[in-house]
Amino acid sequence: MPELPEVETVRLTLAHLLGNPCIQEVNVRYPNLIETHDSLSFSNILIGKTIKDYKRIGKYLMFDLGDYMLISHLRMEGKYYVQKHCDSYDPKHTHLIIRFENEVELRYHDTRKFGRMYLYKKAIDPYTYPCMKNVGYDVFDERITVAYLWQMLHHRTITLKQALLDQRVMAGVGNIYADEICFALHLHPETNISHLRKSDFECMILETRRILTGASNAGGTTIRSYTSQLGVDGRFQLQLKVHGREKQVCYTCGNLITKIRVGGRGTYYCKECQKKR
DNA sequence: CCTATCACCTGCAGGC
């Protein structure tokens, strides 16, 4: 489900709906959700803490608790709901409930149970948290430059799409937007990354940021399971040019969109508009 | 270093 734009939408939505509340009670209903602690110690640390700020790196959502940082990765289908304490909830898929003052609750919901949470003592550099071990700079980090991408990628033998999905290189792009970025670059997703020139990396940075910014502004894409609390879901999907459009007409050339598999992932592209290098 | 495959989970669509 969530790629960078969706996580950013969740971040802004939660900041708006919750503000800076104090945690009164924690109910862990699926202990495997928490990677770093057992349910009891996790709860004990959280109770009494205030959410001071909401941050994000790549697809990781971070709740700044002052002396601790709570980190959440939604993986495929994780979602948050903000509701009143008395409301009923889906007991099968609601894995964490955090209650604040005024009977407000933050609930984590995840059908496939792929999502994970991590709790660490706060560090100065967020990239040093253990869960960020294989996470490179965020797409919008100023350290992502042509020289950086060139150094990270030009000698490798992977495809363009695999490079875009590699979170160690640049964090935030997922399967949907990787296809959209390839289309914007007029490049076949299986183009060997070593065939790209420096000018291509320049375009890659610009197009990636342009597409993810557009999606963030639209409130993120909903393909199946993402729902935000502000009702801003499901708009940008209308703007997807190739992903999920197998056998549909390319908006640019009129030919039909093709679906293939790249690195095990469903991949959509236009044979006419996107050529290999 | 790289690829392929599985694993983690559940739901759903499509074929029969």
Add this chain to the structure above:
DNA sequence: TGCCTGCAGGTGATAG
């Protein structure tokens, strides 16, 4: 209706 298969936006481990 029911059963079976394959697939789904992510990531990590493991074997070759």
